[in-house]
Amino acid sequence: MKRIHLYQLDSSAYEHPEDRRTLNVLNTMSCCEGIIKGLLDWNGVKADYVIRKASNYHVTHATCPQLAKLIDEAISILSIDDVPRVYLEWGYNINGYTRGYKDTTMMVLNTGVIDLMTDMEQTFVIGHELGHIKSKHVIYHTLGALLTSAISNIPIVGSVPEVFMLALTRWSRMSEFTADRAGLLACQDVDAALTAIIKMSGVPHKYFDKINIDSFLKEAEALQKELSFTDKAFEKILNAMYNDHPWTVMRAYELKKWVDSGEYERILEEYKPLVCPVCGHHTDKEAKDCPRCGTTF
Numbered sequence: 294m295k296r297i298h299l300y301q302l303d304s305s306a307y308e309h310p311e312d313r314r315t316l317n318v319l320n321t322m323s324c325c326e327g328i329i330k331g332l333l334d335w336n337g338v339k340a341d342y343v344i345r346k347a348s349n350y351h352v353t354h355a356t357c358p359q360l361a362k363l364i365d366e367a368i369s370i371l372s373i374d375d376v377p378r379v380y381l382e383w384g385y386n387i388n389g390y391t392r393g394y395k396d397t398t399m400m401v402l403n404t405g406v407i408d409l410m411t412d413m414e415q416t417f418v419i420g421h422e423l424g425h426i427k428s429k430h431v432i433y434h435t436l437g438a439l440l441t442s443a444i445s446n447i448p449i450v451g452s453v454p455e456v457f458m459l460a461l462t463r464w465s466r467m468s469e470f471t472a473d474r475a476g477l478l479a480c481q482d483v484d485a486a487l488t489a490i491i492k493m494s495g496v497p498h499k500y501f502d503k504i505n506i507d508s509f510l511k512e513a514e515a516l517q518k519e520l521s522f523t524d525k526a527f528e529k530i531l532n533a534m535y536n537d538h539p540w541t542v543m544r545a546y547e548l549k550k551w552v553d554s555g556e557y558e559r560i561l562e563e564y565k566p567l568v569c570p571v572c573g574h575h576t577d578k579e580a581k582d583c584p585r586c587g588t589t590f
C-alpha cells in the first residue's frame with residue numbers, strides 16, 4: 294500500500310488535546326535550550342547514549358536493511374527533524390523507548406518488535422517512538438520530573454509534589470495517546486495499528502492468528518463504561534499504578550475513537566504533498582512549480 298508522505302506535518306495537528314495543553318505550558322518554559330540540554334545531560338542522557346553505542350545492536354542499512362528501510366520511510370512520512378540513531382535491545386516484550394535530545398536522540402526497540410510483528414505493525418511502533426521525539430516528550434518529561442523534585446524541596450508547599458506527580462503521570466498517559474496517533478500516521482493501516490497494540494497486551498505467538506480486533510474493542514468499551522463511575526480517589530490509584538505505557542485496552546479505544554472522529558483522514562488529506570511528475574520531489578500542494586527541478590505545475 295502506497296502511503297502518504299505528510300508534507301511538513303505539524304505535531305500539533307494530531308496531539309491529544311490534554312497533551313497539547315501541557316506542551317503549550319512547558320513550551321513557555323523552554324526559552325533557554327542550553328539549560329534544558331544541561332539538565333538532560335545531568336540526568337544521564339549523555340551517559341545513556343554512550344552506553345547504547347557501547348552495548349546495543351545499531352540498526353543501519355548494512356546490519357538490518359529491511360528494518361532500516363521501514364525507519365527511513367516512517368521518518369520521511371512523519372517529517373521528523375531530529376533523526377534518531379536506532380538500537381536493538383534483547384527482550385521479547387513488544388516495546389520501544391526514546392531517549393536523548395537533538396544530536397543524542399536515540400530510539401531503542403526490543404527484539405520482540407522485530408521478531409513478532411509484521412512490517413506495518415513494526416512501523417506503528419517506530420512511528421509511536423518518532424511521535425515522542427516530534428512532540429519533544431522526552432525533554433518535557435525530564436523537565437517535569439526535575440520541577441517536581443525541585444518543588445518537593447520547598448517545605449511550605451509539601452502537598453504540591455503529589456498533585457504535581459499525578460498531573461505528570463496523567464500527562465504522560467496522554468502523551469502515549471499522541472504517540473499512538475503518530476504511529477498510525479506512519480503505518481496508515483488502522484488494523485495493523487490495532488493488532489500492534491493488541492500484541493503488546495500479551496497475546497502469545499501461537500494465538501496471533503486468533504487476534505480479534507472487534508472483541509478487543511468491545512472490552513475497551515465495557516471498561517470505558519465502568520470507568521465512568523470512578524471517583525477521583527480511584528483515578529488517583531489508577532494513575533499511581535500506571536508506569537511506562539498506558540493500558541493497551543484504553544490505547545486501542547482512544548486510537549479507534551480518534552479514527553472514527555474523522556481527524557485521521559482529515560490530516561492525511563491536509564498534509565498530502567504535491568509530487569513533481571518529473572523528478573518526484575515532494576512539495577506543498579499549493580506550489581506553482583517544483584523547487585527542485587523548476588517544472589511548472
Ligand SMILES: [Zn+2]
Nearest residue numbers: 421469472538
Ligand atoms: Zn510511548
Ligand SMILES: [Zn+2]
Nearest residue numbers: 569572583586
Ligand atoms: Zn521536480
